[in-house]
Amino acid sequence: MKNTEKLLSDREERLLNALIREYIDQAQPVGSKKLVQTASLNLSSASIRNVMADLEELGLIASPHTSAGRVPTVQGYRYFVDSLLNIKPLQPVAVEKMIKEFAGDYDTTSIIANASAMLSKLTSLAGIVTLPRRQRVQLAQIEFLPLSDNRVLSILVTDDNEVQNRIIPVKRVFESGELRQAANYLNTMFAGKEIRQVRNELLNELNEARQSMDQKMQAVVEMANKMFADENQDDQSDFVVAGETNLMDQSEFASVDTLKQVFEAFNKKRDILELLDQCLSADGMQIFIGDESGYQGLGDCSLVTSTYSVDGQVIGTLGVIGPTRMPYEQVISVVDITAKLVSSALKSK
Amino acid sequence: MKNTEKLLSDREERLLNALIREYIDQAQPVGSKKLVQTASLNLSSASIRNVMADLEELGLIASPHTSAGRVPTVQGYRYFVDSLLNIKPLQPVAVEKMIKEFAGDYDTTSIIANASAMLSKLTSLAGIVTLPRRQRVQLAQIEFLPLSDNRVLSILVTDDNEVQNRIIPVKRVFESGELRQAANYLNTMFAGKEIRQVRNELLNELNEARQSMDQKMQAVVEMANKMFADENQDDQSDFVVAGETNLMDQSEFASVDTLKQVFEAFNKKRDILELLDQCLSADGMQIFIGDESGYQGLGDCSLVTSTYSVDGQVIGTLGVIGPTRMPYEQVISVVDITAKLVSSALKSK
DNA sequence: GATTGTCACTCTAACATTACGAGTGCTAAT
DNA sequence: ATTAGCACTCGTAATGTTAGAGTGACAATC
Numbered sequence: 171m172k173n174t175e176k177l178l179s180d181r182e183e184r185l186l187n188a189l190i191r192e193y194i195d196q197a198q199p200v201g202s203k204k205l206v207q208t209a210s211l212n213l214s215s216a217s218i219r220n221v222m223a224d225l226e227e228l229g230l231i232a233s234p235h236t237s238a239g240r241v242p243t244v245q246g247y248r249y250f251v252d253s254l255l256n257i258k259p260l261q262p263v264a265v266e267k268m269i270k271e272f273a274g275d276y277d278t279t280s281i282i283a284n285a286s287a288m289l290s291k292l293t294s295l296a297g298i299v300t301l302p303r304r305q306r307v308q309l310a311q312i313e314f315l316p317l318s319d320n321r322v323l324s325i326l327v328t329d330d331n332e333v334q335n336r337i338i339p340v341k342r343v344f345e346s347g348e349l350r351q352a353a354n355y356l357n358t359m360f361a362g363k364e365i366r367q368v369r370n371e372l373l374n375e376l377n378e379a380r381q382s383m384d385q386k387m388q389a390v391v392e393m394a395n396k397m398f399a400d401e402n403q404d405d406q407s408d409f410v411v412a413g414e415t416n417l418m419d420q421s422e423f424a425s426v427d428t429l430k431q432v433f434e435a436f437n438k439k440r441d442i443l444e445l446l447d448q449c450l451s452a453d454g455m456q457i458f459i460g461d462e463s464g465y466q467g468l469g470d471c472s473l474v475t476s477t478y479s480v481d482g483q484v485i486g487t488l489g490v491i492g493p494t495r496m497p498y499e500q501v502i503s504v505v506d507i508t509a510k511l512v513s514s515a516l517k518s519k
Numbered sequence: 520m521k522n523t524e525k526l527l528s529d530r531e532e533r534l535l536n537a538l539i540r541e542y543i544d545q546a547q548p549v550g551s552k553k554l555v556q557t558a559s560l561n562l563s564s565a566s567i568r569n570v571m572a573d574l575e576e577l578g579l580i581a582s583p584h585t586s587a588g589r590v591p592t593v594q595g596y597r598y599f600v601d602s603l604l605n606i607k608p609l610q611p612v613a614v615e616k617m618i619k620e621f622a623g624d625y626d627t628t629s630i631i632a633n634a635s636a637m638l639s640k641l642t643s644l645a646g647i648v649t650l651p652r653r654q655r656v657q658l659a660q661i662e663f664l665p666l667s668d669n670r671v672l673s674i675l676v677t678d679d680n681e682v683q684n685r686i687i688p689v690k691r692v693f694e695s696g697e698l699r700q701a702a703n704y705l706n707t708m709f710a711g712k713e714i715r716q717v718r719n720e721l722l723n724e725l726n727e728a729r730q731s732m733d734q735k736m737q738a739v740v741e742m743a744n745k746m747f748a749d750e751n752q753d754d755q756s757d758f759v760v761a762g763e764t765n766l767m768d769q770s771e772f773a774s775v776d777t778l779k780q781v782f783e784a785f786n787k788k789r790d791i792l793e794l795l796d797q798c799l800s801a802d803g804m805q806i807f808i809g810d811e812s813g814y815q816g817l818g819d820c821s822l823v824t825s826t827y828s829v830d831g832q833v834i835g836t837l838g839v840i841g842p843t844r845m846p847y848e849q850v851i852s853v854v855d856i857t858a859k860l861v862s863s864a865l866k867s868k
Numbered sequence: 869g870a871t872t873g874t875c876a877c878t879c880t881a882a883c884a885t886t887a888c889g890a891g892t893g894c895t896a897a898t
Numbered sequence: 899a900t901t902a903g904c905a906c907t908c909g910t911a912a913t914g915t916t917a918g919a920g921t922g923a924c925a926a927t928c
Contacts, residue, residue, distance in 0.1 A: 201920050214872050219921065237879040237920045276670070276686045313664055315676065321625070323682060325674055327664065333672060335682040337625045415786060418779045426775060430767045437764060550891050563901050568892065585908045586891045 178228075178249075184211050185221050186230060187254045190242045194495050197421050199239030244460040244494070247472070251457055251498055260503050268507065272515040278302060278332045282410050285488055285512050290413025292504045295420075295492035296436075298475075300409040300446050302485040302516070307332070307365050312356045312394070314349040322349065324397045328365070330480070330516060338396050342389070352390040369398045408439050409446060422470050422493040432491075435467035446487045449475040453484055455506060460494045470494055474501050476509035480516045488512060527577075527598070533560050534570050535579060536603045539591045543844050546770045548588030593809040593843070596821070600806055600847050609852050617856065621864040627651060627681045631759050634837055634861050639762025641853045644769075644841035645785075647824075649758040649795050651834040651865070656681070656714050661705045661743070663698040671698065673746045677714070679829075679865065687745050691738070701739040718747045757788050758795060771819050771842040781840075784816035795836045798824040802833055804855060809843045819843055823850050825858035829865045837861060 178186070188208045192200045202215035202222065213221075222240055225231045230246035233239065242250065271288060275281045282299050289297025308329040315323040317337065322344060326334045344352075360368045372395050379388040414436060423429045435442060445463055449456045458473040468491070475489030489505050490496075527535070537557045541549045551564040551571065562570075571589055574580045579595035582588065591599065620637060624630045631648050638646025657678040664672040666686065671693060675683045693701075709717045721744050728737040763785060772778045784791060794812055798805045807822040817840070824838030838854050839845075 199920095203920080215920090216872055216874090216922095217870085220871090223922080233921085235879060237877085239920070310666070311664055313662065313674075315660060315662055315674070317659070317676065317680060321680075323676060323680075325662075325664070325682075325684075327666065327672060331666060331670075331686060333684040333686075335674075335684065337680060337682075339625075415779065415782045418775055418782065424775055426767055426773055426778065429775065429778070430764065433764045433767065548891095552891080564891095565893095565901055565903090566899090569900090572893080582892085586889095586906090587909075588891070 181211070181213075182221055182225060183254065185213075185218065186225055186242075186246065186249065189222075189225075189231065189240060190246060190250045190254075193242055194497055197495060199234055199241050201239035204239065242495075244462065247459045247494055248462075251459070255499055255502070257499055257503055260507055265507060268511055272511055275515060276331055278330055278516065281512060281515050283412075285508055286410045286412035289488065289490050289504065289508055290416060292508075293490050293492065293496075293501050294413075294416050295490045295496060295501070296414045296417055297412045297488075297490055298409055298442075298446075299488040299512075300443070300450075300486045302330075303450075308362055309360050309365055309368055311361065312397075313353050314344075314393075316344055316346050316349060319343050322393065324393070326397065329362075336397055338393055340389075340393060344389075348386075352393070355390065356394055365398070369395075372398060408443060411436055417492065420493045422495060428470065431467045431469070432471060435465065438467075441465055441467075445473070446475065446489075449487045449489070450477060450484060453477055453479075455502065456489075457498070457502075472496055472498075474498070474505050476505050478509045478512040478516070480513060485516075486512075530560070530562075531570055531574060532603065534562075534567065535574055535591075535595065535598065538571075538574075538580065538589060539595060539599045539603075542591055543846055546844060548583055548590050550588035553588065591844075593811060596808045596843055596847075597811075600808070600851075604848055604851070606848055606852055609856055614856060617860055621860055624864060625680060627679055627865065630861060630864050631835075632761075634857055635759045635761040638837065638839050638853065638857055639765060641857075642839050642841065642845075642850050643762075643765050644839045644845060644850070645763045645766055646761045646837075647758055647791075647795070647840055648837040648861075649792070649799075649835045651679070652799070657711055658709050658714055658717055660710065661746075662702050663693075663742075665693055665695055665698060668692050671742065673742070675746065678711075685746055687742055689738075689742060693738075697735075701742070704739065705743055714747070718744075721747060757792060760785055766841065769842045771844060777819065780816045780818070781820060784814065787816075790814055790816075794822070795824065795838075798836045798838070799826060799833060802826055802828075804851065805838075806847070806851075821845055821847075823847070823854050825854050827858045827861040827865070829862060834865075835861075 185205065188205055188210060189200055192204060192208065202218040205211070205218050206213070206215050211218075222231065225246075226233070226240065228245075229243055230249055231240040232243050234241060268288060271284060272281060275284055278301075282301060286297040286299040289295075289299070291297075309326070310329045310331075311325075311327040313325040313327075315325070317323050320340055320343070322338045322340050324336045324338055326336070328334075360371070363371075372391060376388070376391045376395060379391050414433065417423055417432060418429065423432060442465070445458070445465060455474070455476045457475075460472065461469055463471075463473060470493055471491055472494045473489060473491050474496075475487050477484045478486050478488060488509055490501050492501070534554070537554055537559060538549055541553060541557065545553075551567040554560070554567050555562070555564050560567075571580065574595075575582070575589065577594075578592060579598055580589040581592050583590055617637060620633060621630065624633055627650070631650060635646040635648040638644075638648070640646075658675070659678045660674075660676040662674040662676075664674070666672050669689055669692070671687045671689050673685045673687050675685070677683075709720070712720075721740060725737070725740045725744060728740050763782065766772055766781060767778065772781060791814070794807070794814060804823070804825045806824075809821065810818055812820075812822060819842055820840055821843045822838060822840050823845075824836050826833045827835050827837060837858055839850050841850070
């Protein structure tokens with residue numbers, strides 16, 4: 171991906187850099203005159219035009235029409251983020267503020283929601299955070315409460331303090347003592363094990379109970395099984411988006427049609443989820459520019475993501491969606507620090 | 520509100536009716552020629568123009584500019600929904616389908632989410648459903664689970680099978696037996712009482728415990744108190760919106776600016792909530808047309824709402840937001856039937 | 869050889885002009 | 899009371915015009 175590097179002279183690089191920064195700032199095709207004013211490169215407009223012509227031939231910039239300024243292409247942005255970025259860490263004060271925001275959150279869900287809102291607020295773009303993959307989550311506690319005659323409320327607490335409730339329809343009436351016994355049994359049996367493993371072992375247990383004709387045990391295991399059946403369902407975790415309306419301020423989404431495309435992409439969760447899953451496998455920061463993502467609807471969008479993890483285990487993705495013309499440096503550092511904060515917020519619980 | 524009724528002749532009424540229906544259908548100012556083709560009123564275009572002039576003077580219709588057709592005003596729509604609507608009940612088949620959709624939902628939250636999605640889907644507008652007011656909700660059960668040394672998970676089950684979890688930071692370590700005892704105490708003490716009442720009685724209890732120097736009791740009551748303190752917070756219940764993107768298809772929201780206004784109105788939840796609360800007090804169907812709602816940002820929107828209730832007690836509002844130019848008849852019957860279905864879905868639990 | 873100034877050319881955005889059509893109000897005729 | 903006809907108004911869409919921004923090419927300069 172970085173093989174474009176040596177193809178550009180120092181001057182070309184500097185010019186491309188200045189051009190993209192100018193475009194990101196002004197949202198308008200930038201011409202040679204504009205760049206003359208950019209003091210950093212002391213060149214006349216004519217020389218600039220020459221260099222720009224070269225860059226255009228290389229496919230890094232393009233002119234929307236004969237006599238407009240130049241605009242970065244996807245390849246141009248790619249070169250920019252790969253080679254020209256100058257990431258400066260956020261101000262400690264700002265980081266302090268962010269840390270405080272997370273301080274009060276004990277459960278995963280609020281951390282996620284908070285992170286999403288924070289990303290959106292700090293970048294003025296749309297923040298997006300996937301729920302953690304539950305695979306590695308360990309079971310901390312199970313409890314049952316009788317509701318009505320044929321319904322039992324199951325409470326499942328995981329080791330990350332996530333609580334899940336499920337109402338389980340049951341065939342016969344369970345006494346409260348009986349339920350407590352069942353919970354105790356399951357707790358001593360499975361506490362500290364991974365959810366997936368629990369599920370598998372439960373199935374074995376169910377067979378055994380069936381064979382030994384232990385009616386009571388069978389009923390309990392069946393109930394627990396139902397609980398985890400549901401559990402697995404939202405293993406197809408989805409994600410939280412915040413600040414979509416920020417996108418409406420972006421000039422590239424001025425037409426309702428393009429806007430609609432983007433918004434509908436959010437609703438077709440499956441697609442985006444797939445994309446975010448790709449990011450999951452690549453540990454660390456990832457940047458999709460324009461149609462690099464391979465999903466139409468996000469044609470003029472870029473996606474800056476990072477992964478967050480607990481105990482060295484990557485468990486989710488978070489990031490920002492905005493127009494290709496976004497302030498990458500700022501966005502990247504915000505996403506980066508947010509990922510780190512989410513990781514530590516999840517760990518410290 | 521219905522005092523406009525006798526002011527219109529039969530002919531004027533028929534014409535207004537036809538005009539509004541045409542406009543709702545075509546989304547364009549309707550002129551005299553268009554209405555000639557509407558067979559129902561056998562008039563020449565000239566007569567139609569005369570009648571239209573009268574209606575304009577009455578403020579029921581207006582022309583956007585000198586020589587365009589006429590468009591209904593807010594007052595026009597108002598007269599229309601008050602006097603000219605011809606609501607036909609939904610087809611039984613469709614109703615059956617809706618009932619099935621609700622069949623699987625046991626807890627309030629999924630019923631709400633489902634209703635919102637259904638409203639949006641059936642009307643192609645934005646569905647909106649408030650969470651039930653919790654005031655009248657009775658406490659069914661309280662349970663505590665120890666998490667870590669200084670954190671206790673509280674589980675609160677209400678009589679509508681709604682489950683709320685809260686993680687409570689505590690000052691000292693609670694034994695599991697101790698917690699069970701505390702839960703038992705609270706359950707026998709408060710089960711079946713209204714949440715608000717519970718909260719008040721808890722405060723008294725706290726004072727008593729303090730005076731009698733019963734350390735243990737005091738700790739328990741304090742914990743329970745924290746739980747309800749939080750509880751009261753989301754008493755400022757909010758609402759669920761579905762299908763906002765549908766609004767982007769409406770031609771009246773063709774400009775990004777107006778669209779943004781509407782979307783931002785959704786985010787300023789407080790305002791909308793206030794509006795929905797107004798509907799709450801008026802039992803049954805309510806319709807706000809255009810700026811009747813009194814909230815800017817919803818300038819070109821209408822709001823069709825109904826209340827849903829359990830045991831004769833109104834507990835929430837649901838409805839649809841769309842452009843003033845919406846197919847009221849269809850929307851009204853959808854909202855009406857949905858409200859009824861939600862009511863019965865909540866009851867049957 | 870690299871850089872620069874200059875000039876002719878191209879394209880767009882903005883504004884003015886025109887033509888047209890849709891719709892109205894008025895009046896005279898039925 | 900209703901209608902047909904006509905003159906009028908206004909908005910839109912098409913066309914023409916202009917100014918400005920930007921380019922490429924080339925000759926002049928360092």
